[in-house]
Amino acid sequence: MKRSAAEILREYGPFPGADHVHGVTYDGQHVWFASGDKLNAFDPDDGTPRASIGVEAHAGTAFDGQYLFQIAEDRIQKIDPKTGHVLKTIPAPGGGGDSGLAWAEGTLWVGQYRDRKIHQVDPQTGEILRTIDSDRFVTGVTWVDGELWHATWEGDESDLRRIDPKTGEVLESLEMPVGAGISGLEADSGDRFFCGGGNTGKVRTVRRPKRGASAVEGSK
């Protein structure tokens, strides 16, 4: 496994009326984050707050290209970002022990905090298709360029990990500085990770390492 220190590029927030960040996603234009009783959008270029949707938002957040997915208690809500309506609800695989949420390849990926697991879930039914084990408490989950990344946060230690989605083996780890725990994770198509900062109410961007030529060939 390759270890390095995470490079924090920028910090956003805390935003007024949203002092916690439980989940983060990116719709290509705005960053959305869950703050307990609402989803909040802001523009990552200038950091200005945009829309907000009043919906229960206790853990991970994801975006499938059209709709937002948001964990609340023991269920996953599918939300239309244009109207703010909850279109559908499916059971969350951890029964309330769920933390991170990502959308990739037509399925949902759900981090289960204390059980140190990541489940692949059918977004129509909530059925668990597959489970990957981790050795750490899983917070955020994201897929980017065919790579599965997840965040961990245990005590004072927090890192970003790239894992082999088949075996769960940790391939790379970016260690966050003390006091900068990650409570939610998303990536853009460039070189940025968006990381929820839990009780700080901040969203931090961390540089995503570029793959070396051989690594790109190897993974694609």
Place this chain on the structure above:
Amino acid sequence: MDSMITAAGRALAAGDPIGALKRVALRDDPFALALRGIAMAQLGELARAKSLLREAARDFGPEQAVPRARCIIAEAEIALASRDLSWPPKALLAARRTLEAHGDHVNVAHARTLHSRRLLLIGRLDEAEQSLADFDATPLPPALRAAHELVVAGIAMRRLRTKTARGALARAEKAARQADITALMTAVQRAARTLDTPAARMIAGGKDRLISLAEVEALLASEMLVIDACRHLVRQAGRHISLATRPVLFALARALGEAWPNDVSRSRLLALAFKAKHTDESHRARLRVDIGRLRTELQDMADVRATTKGFALVPHQPCEVGVLAPPFEEGHGSLLAMLSDGEAWSSSSLAIALGTSPRTVQRALGELARTGRVQSFGRGRAQRWLTPAPPGFPTILLLPGPLPSD
């Protein structure tokens, strides 16, 4: 942090312990245990709350230092609210150090306030004052600011500094309003009321009347020679002579003070000081010795002069003389004063607070219970004592959140 823990934590913060329990009642990971403990505390189930928080702290272990320390602080606060003074103050200090190291300033301040409240409750005023020195409450959330000001007011009231107490209570009230916590506002109002209720009795010139704390303060600052039956002192203009360990001498001084400017007959002094019904020559000899002793003790302030009938107190300077007594007088005044905070005490906690043996306290409680002055519930180690109509000393729970996301 997972979804259900977040949801339960939010329910607790919104004052909905039932909603929180609904979400985590069947879970026993440490975060759930901590939330269940705090919900139980909010519902008044303090014993269950303590054991849940203790379990949570144990399960967090040393790796999860911050939530573990917060559980310990919450447990300390519950112990204090339920007047369990046997709870180890060292554990609170250790938890505070941990949070200091992790930069959790709000809960560090909370732990400091709890430490001061404990010292105030057991009457260690100097240490309580020291613990508040260089404490800046300004950056704290309003609820913790109010709790801090209540301690400041409590110390000032015990120190008979009513102006300081009123100032602190005014700040506490403002902060409690900002915090918008009803229990806290009630606690402040109750503390403010005790400032205006009678704090003592003044017996002087044949009159016996109830006086407020402010009047006590004014009295002790005046030139009056005060025989203080609350603390067994003889005081004048900031100076005092302690007769706390000389009960016979104090009884004589008090009798002379109550009669001033008149004298007190020998037979009355004998009856008061030695409980002697019939007096003989040996009693008279003993009285002469003790009057001599009292004369020596009081020589800086007053003389004890023989009269034809008995003895009279004569201050060196021309001034009034009076006796300051507790508002209600009967046996075991200090015990009743502790219980008058309206909380349920264990006899061992009362013994720690009063600095006497548990056996002495148990005996006294037994006597008071027979006359209906105190009540008890529970059995054995769980037995607790309280007064039937408690006037009240503030008891508030401002438990720290156990979650790292708090």
